[in-house]
Amino acid sequence: MSNIKVLILDIDGTISGKSNQVSEKVKKAIKEVKNKGIKVGLATGRMYRSALRFHHDIEADLPIIGYNGAWIQNPENSEILLHNPVNKEKAQDLFFYLKEQQKINNNIEIHFYFDDQLYVEKITEKTDFYVERSGIGVNIVDDLNSLLHQNPTKILASSPDYNLISQMLVELKKRYQDHELYLTQSNPIYLEATQANVNKGTAVKYLVEKILGFTAEEIMTIGDNFNDYSMLGYAGFSVAMGDAPKEVKAITSFVTRDVENDGVAEAIAKYIL
Structure with missing residues (x-):
């Protein structure tokens, strides 16, 4: 997939499983993605402060999308780029x-x-x-x-x-x-x-198009659950984890192995490297 410019990853069930850590195999694969000049970011249901250690762990270089898309913050300068709270x-x-x-x-x-x-x-x-x-x-x-x-x-x-x-x-x-x-x-x-209308899909679209200046066709997203559905549907190329619900798998370009079997590394090797 030579046109991929941005890789957006979910955390729980995608890059982090039961151990609550990112495996060395997945970190190595993400590093190789970055070496190709592709930007890497996180989109999670977690709080920003909870996602921050994963951002550093994988050496991501994009603002963090937290709270299922309600919050975007740049760890480089702590600037909050978007906040859409509940009425x-x-x-x-x-x-x-x-x-x-x-x-x-x-x-x-x-x-x-x-x-x-x-x-x-x-x-x-x-x-x-x-x-x-x-x-x-x-x-x-x-x-x-x-x-x-x-x-x-x-x-x-x-x-x-x-x-x-x-x-x-x-x-x-x-x-x-x-x-x-x-x-x-x-x-x-x-x-x-x-x-309303605040989800990972709308947040990824905002980050990609308004901040980075790319298009959906240049984006790859990887996720495992219903809160990932919107960003998987938005991206030009999307990957569901092996244990994702069937409704999530149905809309993606590819299904990889589950998190405990380093599915993200498999998807990266197959479609980016």
Whole structure:
């Protein structure tokens, strides 16, 4: 693929698996991509501060797209290039829905994100796992609703019950039109909400066309889940990881191996090097 100028990578399930690290094989492949003059960047559901170590680990040279496209920041000078938070009225309505669900199933946790900080109402074992894996701190408040005088960057609900998360997603997609909220999943146990029309696809398009001056045909994206769907659909060439949902695989140019088998390195070797 001699016309590829930019490679955009998801993090979890794509370059980082169970170990929460990038393998040496994948890092070596990404270095070879950069040696060909191709720019490399990350697009993730993670917070900016959580994605930063991966940016340095793979020596990426583009601004980080975080929060499923709601935030773009340049690590070179810390400049925030784009921030599209959730409308606070919509956020409050979603919060009240999630609190009602919590009364039925107390396994549901709610996360709010403001100014690249995580806010929760209580710390649980699941919160500890999330915080440790993300490499971040956490702020505890009595009532998350008290923060909604401002617009949150993202809202996340989590539960170990995959079916419950899927059910809530179906209900919420009926409750909110596409022009009201963007709802997705980066993992079967997460339900994530951003502002309407704010997703990885729109953020990659903004970065590629408005900032870098390239076209979709010059972009390659690699991802593994529903929150990657929009950027995989945007790029001229896209790759799904081997364990991606069938709906994600169906729209991509190529399916590679899963993250535990260095699928990104395989895709790079086959289509870029």
